[in-house]
Amino acid sequence: MTDGGAVISVRDAGVRFSRGRRHRSLRDRVLRGEGGLRTDEFWALRHVSFDVQQGEAIGVVGRNGQGKSTLLKLIAGVMIPDRGAVEVNAGVAPLIEITGGFVNDLTVRDNIALTAGLHGMSNTAIAERFDEMVAFAEIEDFVDTPYKHLSSGMKVRVAFAVVSRLEEPIILVDEVLAVGDKAFKRKCYARIDELLAVGRTLFLVSHSETDLRRFCTRGLYLRQGQLIEDGPMAEVLARYESDSSASVEALRKGAG
Amino acid sequence: MTQHPGGVTLAGRPTTSSASARPRRGAPGPMERVAAVWRRRRAVRLLVGRDLKVRYASSALGYVWSVLEPLLMAGIYWFVFTRVVTRSVGEDPYIVFLLAGLLPWTWFSATVGDTAKSLHSEAKLVRSTNVPREIWVLRVVLSKGVEFLLSLPVLLFFALVTGASIGWQIILLVPAALLMATLLLGLGLLLAPLVVLVRDLERIVRIVLRLGFYASPVVFAVPDVPAPWAGLFALNPLSGIFELCRAGFFPGQVHWVHVGLSVVISIVVLLVGWTVFARLERTVLKEI
Secondary structure (H helix, E strand, O other): OOOOOOOEEEEEEEEEEEOOOOOOOHHHHHHHOOOOOOOOEEEEEEEEEEEEOOOOEEEEEOOOOOOHHHHHHHHHOOOOOOEEEEEEOOOEEEEOOOOOOOOOOOEHHHHHHHHHHHOOOOHHHHHHHHHHHHHHHOOHHHOOOEHHHOOHHHHHHHHHHHHHOOOOOEEEEEOHHHOOOHHHHHHHHHHHHHHHHOOOEEEEEOOOHHHHHHHOOEEEEEEOOEEEEEEEHHHHHHHHHHHHHHHHHHHHHHHO | OOOOOOOOOOOOOOOOOOOOOOOEOOOOOHHHHHHHHHHOHHHHHHHHHHHHHHHHHOOOOOHHHHHHHHHHHHHHHHHHHHHHOOOOOOOOOHHHHHHHHHHHHHHHHHHHHHHHOHHHHOHHHHHHOOOOOHHHHHHHHHHHHHHHHHHHHHHHHHHHHOOOOOOHHHHHHHHHHHHHHHHHHHHHHHHHHHHHHOOOHHHHHHHHHHHHHHHOOOOOOHHHOOHHHHHHHHHOHHHHHHHHHHOOOOHHHOOHHHHHHHHHHHHHHHHHHHHHHHHHHHHHHHHO
16 A cells, blocks of 8 residues: 555665676575675665655756666666565656657657557547647658658657657656757746646656756755655755765865 | 645646556566556557558568468478478378468467567667566567468468368367467567577577477478387477367377377466566566
8 A cells, every 4th residue: 555645655676787797696696685786786776765746846866877767767667676666656657768669660650659559548549649749749741751760859859749748647757858959948848847737746857957946846866876865856956066066076185 | 745836736637547557566476467468458459460560561462471481381391292202291182281280380480589589679669668578578479370360361272272171170270379379478478588688599599490390290290200209299389289270171180198288388388488587577677
């Protein structure tokens, strides 16, 4: 059962990656157990716990490689934690690895139908929303061209148009807003505002302080895979900022 | 925890429309996995439909192409084994005997080859959509299964042309297809994650399939195999399946021992394959 109706509940989640090529063998399991590490392994996420209520807008901050994308993948369900549990009680619209769900050889039209269908959109819904998605992505002239002939900007626009039109209560956005020109960015922002206004839950991973402050009320700060801070966005950003300048100072002192 | 300043309007509150949203907790047990796949059957239909569309609608000859390959194979084997080599195996009309083994074999080898690399070749889709991962294997089994069914008219055509007798046992094609699907699903679930983790396996699978053609009673029947080896061939789950496929034209071909072995082995392979798949899923998702 969920804790007081939390829509996402993460308990002591841990994800372990192997730096090398070998995978855990039976010997490793016996010698080191589930909590131990081989020398070439590291924890991308460790002891991460938090709850999310429906309607919250959460920003995830941290330096690159500190576990943000991994956390989003856990919530999207495309990665399974090695420790702990991730409980998600509502549908998720993932804008992560955003162009990954598209097939190069198919036309844009077929791709939209495929991706939308795989994410759970019914055929009638796809038919209804098709023109809207195409219009949002501004690719009316390219609907029947193979996906591989689109520019990377167009690809992102199509992907964003499709995934943002999924009627799911939770949206995950992974650094996608960094792509695209100003006009498209404004469209994206407007769309996200719309989605939030009807009570969707937002998870945003971004390096842009403006984006984070604009959309998110709560922040999660990940450092070396651990949840260092979980609180109001402004405080989390301040903590992140002070940590960054502290490490730059340390570097300078070390070099000097 | 702060509330979003925009608030929540009940009228506009989005409800989960997709079939995918169910509480996701920890590791799902076997029954949950089956239920999860069933719930996303629309996704399976979508993918199979896409495969068939690519196969049949994209080329000018379409349907003809898909029967041409087994037809040509059957043609050359028939020629070699009736005109070139002195044949003392199988039954007459040989073309019917041959096709009744070659069509299911085509389903088998095409599926094993494709399921083995299914997770690897669809890596992008696998890592960006949250569908039960079994679907990538199931989709190949069903796509090739439909192609098998659509190639059966060729078999019937030759049966009529050569005047072969068609008995009530033709209905045994149904359990044959079900058994084959079970076996293929098990093998696919077993191989797909292993191929992601050990890339060389893909090549090994290809080689084994080529050998498997002669290790299976496609051009001959199990009783044709000399005494000490016949037992080994009987252990091949395809033996029972092929006999069921041939039953409609050659009722004497069915040996219920072989069929029984097929049933047992197919079910065991399915259980083992699914267990291995579930165990390796986590590692595969990191690797993809």
